[in-house]
Amino acid sequence: MTLQANPTVTVFERSPDEGRGLARDMRVRWALEEVGQPYDVRPVSFAAMKEPAHRALHPFGQIPTFVDGDLSLFETGAIVLHIASHHEGLLPLDADAHARAINWMFAALGTIEPTIVDREVVLYLERSESWFEQRLRTVEDRIRGRLNDLSRRLGDADWLDGAFSAGDLMTVDVLRRLDGSGLLEEYPSLYAYVARAEARPAFNRAFDAQRAFFNAAGAM
Protein backbone atom coordinates (compact mmCIF):
# COMPACT_ATOMS: atom_id res chain seq x y z
CA MET A 1 0.00 0.00 0.00
CA THR A 2 1.25 3.52 -0.75
CA LEU A 3 0.25 6.67 1.05
CA GLN A 4 -1.51 9.00 -1.40
CA ALA A 5 -1.41 12.66 -0.38
CA ASN A 6 1.05 14.07 2.12
CA PRO A 7 0.27 13.23 5.71
CA THR A 8 0.11 16.18 8.11
CA VAL A 9 1.97 16.30 11.42
CA THR A 10 1.12 18.82 14.12
CA VAL A 11 4.08 20.42 15.90
CA PHE A 12 4.62 23.03 18.62
CA GLU A 13 4.08 26.50 17.21
CA ARG A 14 7.21 27.39 19.20
CA SER A 15 9.03 24.42 20.67
CA PRO A 16 10.25 24.76 24.27
CA ASP A 17 13.44 22.91 23.26
CA GLU A 18 14.55 25.90 21.14
CA GLY A 19 15.26 23.92 18.01
CA ARG A 20 17.14 21.01 19.58
CA GLY A 21 14.66 18.49 18.15
CA LEU A 22 13.64 17.01 21.50
CA ALA A 23 9.87 17.33 21.03
CA ARG A 24 7.96 14.23 19.99
CA ASP A 25 7.33 15.37 16.41
CA MET A 26 11.06 14.71 15.77
CA ARG A 27 10.63 10.91 15.78
CA VAL A 28 7.74 11.16 13.33
CA ARG A 29 9.65 13.50 11.02
CA TRP A 30 12.64 11.15 11.21
CA ALA A 31 10.60 8.06 10.32
CA LEU A 32 9.03 9.91 7.38
CA GLU A 33 12.49 10.96 6.17
CA GLU A 34 13.84 7.39 6.54
CA VAL A 35 11.18 6.08 4.17
CA GLY A 36 11.19 9.11 1.87
CA GLN A 37 7.59 10.14 2.52
CA PRO A 38 7.00 13.90 2.13
CA TYR A 39 4.81 15.46 4.80
CA ASP A 40 3.25 18.74 5.82
CA VAL A 41 3.47 20.31 9.26
CA ARG A 42 0.82 22.36 11.01
CA PRO A 43 1.82 24.42 14.05
CA VAL A 44 -0.36 24.44 17.17
CA SER A 45 -0.01 26.88 20.06
CA PHE A 46 0.02 25.72 23.69
CA ALA A 47 -3.41 27.27 24.18
CA ALA A 48 -4.87 25.66 21.06
CA MET A 49 -3.57 22.20 22.10
CA LYS A 50 -6.09 22.19 24.94
CA GLU A 51 -9.03 23.31 22.79
CA PRO A 52 -11.74 20.95 21.48
CA ALA A 53 -10.58 21.19 17.86
CA HIS A 54 -7.15 19.79 18.75
CA ARG A 55 -8.50 17.38 21.33
CA ALA A 56 -10.61 15.82 18.59
CA LEU A 57 -7.27 14.73 17.12
CA HIS A 58 -5.44 14.21 20.42
CA PRO A 59 -7.61 13.44 23.45
CA PHE A 60 -4.72 14.21 25.83
CA GLY A 61 -4.07 17.64 24.29
CA GLN A 62 -0.49 17.10 23.13
CA ILE A 63 1.54 17.05 19.92
CA PRO A 64 2.23 15.47 17.51
CA THR A 65 -0.85 14.26 15.74
CA PHE A 66 -0.74 12.55 12.37
CA VAL A 67 -3.47 12.78 9.77
CA ASP A 68 -3.18 10.64 6.66
CA GLY A 69 -6.31 10.75 4.53
CA ASP A 70 -9.15 9.54 6.74
CA LEU A 71 -6.78 8.13 9.37
CA SER A 72 -5.91 10.16 12.45
CA LEU A 73 -3.37 8.96 15.06
CA PHE A 74 -1.91 10.64 18.12
CA GLU A 75 0.63 8.27 19.72
CA THR A 76 4.11 8.43 18.24
CA GLY A 77 4.52 4.66 18.59
CA ALA A 78 1.43 4.02 16.50
CA ILE A 79 2.38 6.73 14.01
CA VAL A 80 5.88 5.38 13.43
CA LEU A 81 4.54 1.82 13.26
CA HIS A 82 1.96 2.94 10.69
CA ILE A 83 4.66 4.62 8.60
CA ALA A 84 6.97 1.60 8.93
CA SER A 85 4.16 -0.78 7.98
CA HIS A 86 3.38 1.08 4.76
CA HIS A 87 6.94 1.58 3.53
CA GLU A 88 10.02 -0.57 3.38
CA GLY A 89 13.12 0.11 5.42
CA LEU A 90 12.12 0.48 9.05
CA LEU A 91 10.89 -3.03 9.90
CA PRO A 92 12.52 -6.36 8.98
CA LEU A 93 10.60 -8.64 6.62
CA ASP A 94 11.35 -11.73 8.73
CA ALA A 95 8.33 -12.20 11.03
CA ASP A 96 10.28 -12.81 14.24
CA ALA A 97 12.69 -9.93 13.65
CA HIS A 98 9.69 -7.74 12.80
CA ALA A 99 8.09 -8.55 16.16
CA ARG A 100 11.35 -7.91 18.01
CA ALA A 101 11.76 -4.48 16.38
CA ILE A 102 8.26 -3.57 17.55
CA ASN A 103 9.21 -4.92 20.99
CA TRP A 104 11.99 -2.29 21.13
CA MET A 105 9.54 0.44 20.14
CA PHE A 106 7.36 -0.49 23.11
CA ALA A 107 10.43 -0.74 25.37
CA ALA A 108 11.53 2.76 24.36
CA LEU A 109 8.12 4.28 24.99
CA GLY A 110 6.88 2.26 27.96
CA THR A 111 10.02 1.28 29.86
CA ILE A 112 12.69 3.89 29.08
CA GLU A 113 10.93 7.16 28.22
CA PRO A 114 8.78 7.40 31.39
CA THR A 115 11.89 7.53 33.59
CA ILE A 116 13.31 10.31 31.40
CA VAL A 117 10.06 12.28 31.39
CA ASP A 118 9.99 11.94 35.18
CA ARG A 119 13.31 13.78 35.32
CA GLU A 120 11.81 16.58 33.24
CA VAL A 121 8.88 16.76 35.67
CA VAL A 122 11.30 17.19 38.58
CA LEU A 123 13.37 19.79 36.72
CA TYR A 124 10.51 21.91 35.43
CA LEU A 125 7.80 21.50 38.07
CA GLU A 126 9.54 20.68 41.35
CA ARG A 127 12.60 22.93 41.37
CA SER A 128 11.32 25.03 44.26
CA GLU A 129 10.18 22.05 46.35
CA SER A 130 12.09 21.01 49.47
CA TRP A 131 12.68 17.57 47.98
CA PHE A 132 14.08 18.76 44.65
CA GLU A 133 17.69 17.57 45.11
CA GLN A 134 16.76 14.23 46.62
CA ARG A 135 14.07 13.45 44.04
CA LEU A 136 16.38 14.42 41.20
CA ARG A 137 19.04 12.00 42.49
CA THR A 138 16.46 9.21 42.85
CA VAL A 139 15.03 9.76 39.39
CA GLU A 140 18.48 9.95 37.81
CA ASP A 141 19.44 6.67 39.47
CA ARG A 142 16.32 5.08 38.03
CA ILE A 143 17.37 6.33 34.58
CA ARG A 144 20.87 4.91 35.15
CA GLY A 145 19.29 1.54 35.89
CA ARG A 146 17.56 1.57 32.51
CA LEU A 147 20.66 2.80 30.68
CA ASN A 148 22.79 0.16 32.34
CA ASP A 149 20.40 -2.61 31.27
CA LEU A 150 20.11 -1.19 27.77
CA SER A 151 23.87 -0.82 27.28
CA ARG A 152 24.39 -4.39 28.50
CA ARG A 153 21.91 -5.63 25.90
CA LEU A 154 23.37 -3.51 23.11
CA GLY A 155 26.88 -4.78 23.86
CA ASP A 156 29.21 -3.80 21.04
CA ALA A 157 26.59 -4.08 18.33
CA ASP A 158 25.70 -1.13 16.13
CA TRP A 159 21.93 -1.54 16.58
CA LEU A 160 19.69 -3.36 19.04
CA ASP A 161 18.71 -6.29 16.82
CA GLY A 162 20.39 -6.63 13.44
CA ALA A 163 19.91 -3.76 11.00
CA PHE A 164 18.70 -0.28 12.00
CA SER A 165 14.93 -0.44 12.60
CA ALA A 166 12.01 1.56 13.95
CA GLY A 167 13.00 0.09 17.32
CA ASP A 168 16.36 1.87 17.16
CA LEU A 169 14.76 5.05 15.84
CA MET A 170 12.40 5.19 18.81
CA THR A 171 15.05 4.22 21.36
CA VAL A 172 17.48 6.84 20.08
CA ASP A 173 14.83 9.54 19.96
CA VAL A 174 13.92 8.78 23.58
CA LEU A 175 17.58 8.79 24.68
CA ARG A 176 18.09 12.16 22.98
CA ARG A 177 15.78 13.66 25.62
CA LEU A 178 18.74 13.21 28.02
CA ASP A 179 20.61 15.88 26.06
CA GLY A 180 22.35 18.17 28.53
CA SER A 181 21.85 15.88 31.54
CA GLY A 182 25.29 14.27 31.34
CA LEU A 183 23.68 10.88 31.97
CA LEU A 184 24.11 9.43 28.51
CA GLU A 185 27.82 10.29 28.63
CA GLU A 186 28.19 7.81 31.53
CA TYR A 187 27.43 4.99 29.07
CA PRO A 188 29.88 5.41 26.18
CA SER A 189 28.36 2.63 24.08
CA LEU A 190 24.92 4.26 24.29
CA TYR A 191 26.40 7.68 23.57
CA ALA A 192 28.04 6.22 20.46
CA TYR A 193 24.78 4.46 19.56
CA VAL A 194 22.90 7.76 19.61
CA ALA A 195 25.69 9.51 17.66
CA ARG A 196 25.62 6.70 15.08
CA ALA A 197 21.89 7.25 14.53
CA GLU A 198 22.24 11.03 14.46
CA ALA A 199 24.72 10.62 11.60
CA ARG A 200 22.04 9.12 9.36
CA PRO A 201 21.06 11.43 6.49
CA ALA A 202 17.36 10.98 7.29
CA PHE A 203 17.93 12.09 10.87
CA ASN A 204 19.72 15.18 9.65
CA ARG A 205 16.99 16.08 7.17
CA ALA A 206 14.40 15.77 9.94
CA PHE A 207 16.54 17.72 12.39
CA ASP A 208 17.19 20.52 9.92
CA ALA A 209 13.50 20.73 9.03
CA GLN A 210 12.38 21.16 12.64
CA ARG A 211 15.24 23.62 13.27
CA ALA A 212 14.27 25.68 10.23
CA PHE A 213 10.67 25.66 11.41
CA PHE A 214 11.72 26.86 14.86
CA ASN A 215 13.87 29.63 13.43
CA ALA A 216 11.09 30.79 11.09
CA ALA A 217 8.60 30.82 13.95
CA GLY A 218 11.04 32.91 16.00
CA ALA A 219 11.31 35.44 13.20
CA MET A 220 7.54 35.90 12.89
Add this chain to the structure above:
Amino acid sequence: MTLQANPTVTVFERSPDEGRGLARDMRVRWALEEVGQPYDVRPVSFAAMKEPAHRALHPFGQIPTFVDGDLSLFETGAIVLHIASHHEGLLPLDADAHARAINWMFAALGTIEPTIVDREVVLYLERSESWFEQRLRTVEDRIRGRLNDLSRRLGDADWLDGAFSAGDLMTVDVLRRLDGSGLLEEYPSLYAYVARAEARPAFNRAFDAQRAFFNAAGAM
Protein backbone atom coordinates in the same frame (compact mmCIF):
# COMPACT_ATOMS: atom_id res chain seq x y z
CA MET B 1 -0.36 -17.96 10.34
CA THR B 2 -1.09 -20.14 13.35
CA LEU B 3 1.03 -20.52 16.45
CA GLN B 4 2.25 -24.11 16.68
CA ALA B 5 3.21 -25.24 20.18
CA ASN B 6 2.05 -23.46 23.31
CA PRO B 7 3.81 -20.18 23.98
CA THR B 8 5.31 -19.78 27.45
CA VAL B 9 4.71 -16.76 29.67
CA THR B 10 6.87 -16.01 32.69
CA VAL B 11 5.02 -14.81 35.80
CA PHE B 12 5.91 -13.83 39.37
CA GLU B 13 6.59 -16.92 41.44
CA ARG B 14 4.56 -15.16 44.10
CA SER B 15 2.79 -12.02 42.91
CA PRO B 16 2.93 -8.98 45.22
CA ASP B 17 -0.70 -8.24 44.30
CA GLU B 18 -1.86 -11.36 46.18
CA GLY B 19 -3.95 -12.79 43.37
CA ARG B 20 -5.71 -9.58 42.29
CA GLY B 21 -4.37 -9.93 38.75
CA LEU B 22 -2.59 -6.57 38.68
CA ALA B 23 0.80 -7.84 37.48
CA ARG B 24 1.62 -7.43 33.81
CA ASP B 25 1.24 -11.11 32.92
CA MET B 26 -2.53 -10.60 33.31
CA ARG B 27 -2.86 -8.66 30.05
CA VAL B 28 -0.96 -11.37 28.17
CA ARG B 29 -3.04 -14.16 29.70
CA TRP B 30 -6.19 -12.20 28.86
CA ALA B 31 -5.18 -11.69 25.22
CA LEU B 32 -4.37 -15.39 24.88
CA GLU B 33 -7.76 -16.29 26.35
CA GLU B 34 -9.56 -13.85 24.02
CA VAL B 35 -8.15 -15.63 20.98
CA GLY B 36 -8.34 -19.15 22.45
CA GLN B 37 -4.60 -19.81 22.40
CA PRO B 38 -3.47 -22.24 25.15
CA TYR B 39 -0.26 -21.25 26.92
CA ASP B 40 2.13 -22.43 29.58
CA VAL B 41 3.36 -20.38 32.51
CA ARG B 42 6.77 -20.50 34.12
CA PRO B 43 7.26 -18.90 37.54
CA VAL B 44 10.30 -16.71 38.24
CA SER B 45 11.40 -15.53 41.67
CA PHE B 46 12.36 -11.90 42.36
CA ALA B 47 15.98 -12.97 42.71
CA ALA B 48 15.99 -14.99 39.49
CA MET B 49 14.48 -12.06 37.54
CA LYS B 50 17.75 -10.17 37.97
CA GLU B 51 19.97 -13.10 36.95
CA PRO B 52 21.59 -13.44 33.49
CA ALA B 53 19.36 -16.36 32.46
CA HIS B 54 16.23 -14.25 32.83
CA ARG B 55 17.89 -11.08 31.55
CA ALA B 56 18.63 -12.95 28.33
CA LEU B 57 14.84 -12.95 27.87
CA HIS B 58 14.15 -9.60 29.52
CA PRO B 59 17.01 -7.08 29.54
CA PHE B 60 15.28 -4.97 32.21
CA GLY B 61 14.81 -7.93 34.56
CA GLN B 62 11.01 -7.93 34.78
CA ILE B 63 8.05 -10.17 33.97
CA PRO B 64 6.34 -11.21 31.80
CA THR B 65 8.37 -12.64 29.00
CA PHE B 66 6.82 -14.50 26.09
CA VAL B 67 8.53 -17.29 24.19
CA ASP B 68 6.82 -18.69 21.12
CA GLY B 69 9.02 -21.10 19.21
CA ASP B 70 12.15 -19.17 18.26
CA LEU B 71 10.57 -15.81 19.07
CA SER B 72 11.17 -14.16 22.42
CA LEU B 73 9.47 -10.89 23.45
CA PHE B 74 9.44 -8.95 26.71
CA GLU B 75 7.19 -5.91 26.31
CA THR B 76 3.49 -6.55 26.92
CA GLY B 77 2.52 -4.20 24.11
CA ALA B 78 4.57 -6.17 21.61
CA ILE B 79 3.38 -9.49 23.04
CA VAL B 80 -0.30 -8.59 22.82
CA LEU B 81 0.22 -7.11 19.36
CA HIS B 82 1.95 -10.32 18.27
CA ILE B 83 -0.93 -12.42 19.60
CA ALA B 84 -3.51 -10.12 18.02
CA SER B 85 -1.69 -10.18 14.69
CA HIS B 86 -1.67 -13.99 14.53
CA HIS B 87 -5.28 -14.61 15.57
CA GLU B 88 -8.59 -12.99 14.73
CA GLY B 89 -10.64 -11.08 17.24
CA LEU B 90 -8.44 -8.44 18.85
CA LEU B 91 -7.71 -6.13 15.92
CA PRO B 92 -10.14 -4.82 13.29
CA LEU B 93 -9.58 -5.95 9.71
CA ASP B 94 -10.17 -2.44 8.34
CA ALA B 95 -6.71 -0.85 7.98
CA ASP B 96 -7.55 2.50 9.58
CA ALA B 97 -9.43 0.94 12.50
CA HIS B 98 -6.52 -1.48 12.93
CA ALA B 99 -4.07 1.43 13.25
CA ARG B 100 -6.36 3.25 15.69
CA ALA B 101 -6.63 0.16 17.94
CA ILE B 102 -2.82 -0.01 18.05
CA ASN B 103 -2.83 3.72 18.81
CA TRP B 104 -4.85 2.98 21.97
CA MET B 105 -2.39 0.27 22.96
CA PHE B 106 0.44 2.81 22.83
CA ALA B 107 -1.70 5.40 24.65
CA ALA B 108 -2.41 2.92 27.45
CA LEU B 109 1.25 2.00 27.87
CA GLY B 110 2.99 5.28 27.13
CA THR B 111 0.54 7.98 28.21
CA ILE B 112 -1.70 6.46 30.91
CA GLU B 113 0.27 3.70 32.65
CA PRO B 114 3.35 5.79 33.58
CA THR B 115 1.22 8.14 35.69
CA ILE B 116 -0.29 5.12 37.48
CA VAL B 117 3.09 3.47 38.04
CA ASP B 118 4.34 6.78 39.44
CA ARG B 119 1.64 6.57 42.13
CA GLU B 120 2.90 3.08 43.02
CA VAL B 121 6.44 4.44 43.30
CA VAL B 122 5.22 7.09 45.77
CA LEU B 123 3.19 4.57 47.78
CA TYR B 124 5.82 1.85 48.00
CA LEU B 125 9.11 3.76 47.97
CA GLU B 126 8.40 7.24 49.34
CA ARG B 127 6.01 6.64 52.23
CA SER B 128 8.53 7.67 54.86
CA GLU B 129 9.69 10.78 52.98
CA SER B 130 8.72 14.24 54.20
CA TRP B 131 7.09 14.98 50.88
CA PHE B 132 4.94 11.84 50.76
CA GLU B 133 1.50 13.49 51.14
CA GLN B 134 2.24 16.34 48.76
CA ARG B 135 3.75 14.11 46.07
CA LEU B 136 0.85 11.68 46.33
CA ARG B 137 -1.62 14.52 45.77
CA THR B 138 0.37 15.81 42.79
CA VAL B 139 0.65 12.37 41.22
CA GLU B 140 -3.02 11.61 41.77
CA ASP B 141 -3.99 14.90 40.14
CA ARG B 142 -1.87 13.95 37.15
CA ILE B 143 -3.74 10.63 36.96
CA ARG B 144 -7.06 12.50 37.19
CA GLY B 145 -5.97 14.59 34.21
CA ARG B 146 -5.49 11.44 32.14
CA LEU B 147 -8.73 9.86 33.37
CA ASN B 148 -10.65 13.04 32.63
CA ASP B 149 -9.32 13.16 29.06
CA LEU B 150 -9.95 9.46 28.56
CA SER B 151 -13.52 9.57 29.89
CA ARG B 152 -14.26 12.55 27.67
CA ARG B 153 -13.08 10.59 24.64
CA LEU B 154 -14.96 7.42 25.62
CA GLY B 155 -18.20 9.38 26.07
CA ASP B 156 -21.11 6.99 26.39
CA ALA B 157 -19.61 4.36 24.07
CA ASP B 158 -18.97 0.81 25.22
CA TRP B 159 -15.42 0.70 23.83
CA LEU B 160 -12.88 3.28 22.70
CA ASP B 161 -13.26 2.77 18.95
CA GLY B 162 -16.01 0.49 17.69
CA ALA B 163 -15.82 -3.14 18.80
CA PHE B 164 -13.69 -4.36 21.74
CA SER B 165 -10.05 -4.50 20.63
CA ALA B 166 -6.53 -4.99 21.94
CA GLY B 167 -6.61 -1.23 22.56
CA ASP B 168 -9.42 -1.67 25.08
CA LEU B 169 -7.77 -4.74 26.59
CA MET B 170 -4.58 -2.81 27.27
CA THR B 171 -6.36 0.33 28.48
CA VAL B 172 -8.55 -1.65 30.88
CA ASP B 173 -5.64 -3.67 32.19
CA VAL B 174 -3.73 -0.45 32.88
CA LEU B 175 -6.74 1.16 34.60
CA ARG B 176 -7.14 -1.93 36.80
CA ARG B 177 -3.86 -0.96 38.49
CA LEU B 178 -5.89 1.82 40.16
CA ASP B 179 -7.76 -0.87 42.11
CA GLY B 180 -8.11 0.31 45.69
CA SER B 181 -7.08 3.92 44.98
CA GLY B 182 -10.63 5.26 44.69
CA LEU B 183 -9.58 7.25 41.64
CA LEU B 184 -11.41 5.23 39.02
CA GLU B 185 -14.63 5.58 41.02
CA GLU B 186 -14.46 9.35 40.40
CA TYR B 187 -15.10 8.64 36.70
CA PRO B 188 -18.26 6.50 36.55
CA SER B 189 -18.09 5.95 32.81
CA LEU B 190 -14.53 4.60 33.11
CA TYR B 191 -15.48 2.49 36.10
CA ALA B 192 -18.31 0.99 34.04
CA TYR B 193 -15.91 0.55 31.08
CA VAL B 194 -13.54 -1.51 33.22
CA ALA B 195 -16.43 -3.52 34.72
CA ARG B 196 -17.75 -4.20 31.20
CA ALA B 197 -14.39 -5.63 30.18
CA GLU B 198 -14.03 -7.62 33.39
CA ALA B 199 -17.35 -9.29 32.59
CA ARG B 200 -15.89 -10.88 29.46
CA PRO B 201 -15.50 -14.66 29.73
CA ALA B 202 -11.89 -14.47 28.50
CA PHE B 203 -11.02 -11.96 31.22
CA ASN B 204 -12.50 -14.27 33.83
CA ARG B 205 -10.62 -17.30 32.55
CA ALA B 206 -7.37 -15.34 32.68
CA PHE B 207 -8.17 -13.93 36.11
CA ASP B 208 -9.06 -17.33 37.52
CA ALA B 209 -5.90 -18.88 36.08
CA GLN B 210 -3.59 -16.31 37.70
CA ARG B 211 -5.57 -16.55 40.97
CA ALA B 212 -5.29 -20.35 41.00
CA PHE B 213 -1.57 -20.05 40.32
CA PHE B 214 -1.16 -17.61 43.20
CA ASN B 215 -3.12 -19.85 45.56
CA ALA B 216 -1.13 -22.92 44.55
CA ALA B 217 2.16 -21.03 45.05
CA GLY B 218 0.97 -19.97 48.50
CA ALA B 219 0.26 -23.59 49.43
CA MET B 220 3.72 -24.76 48.40
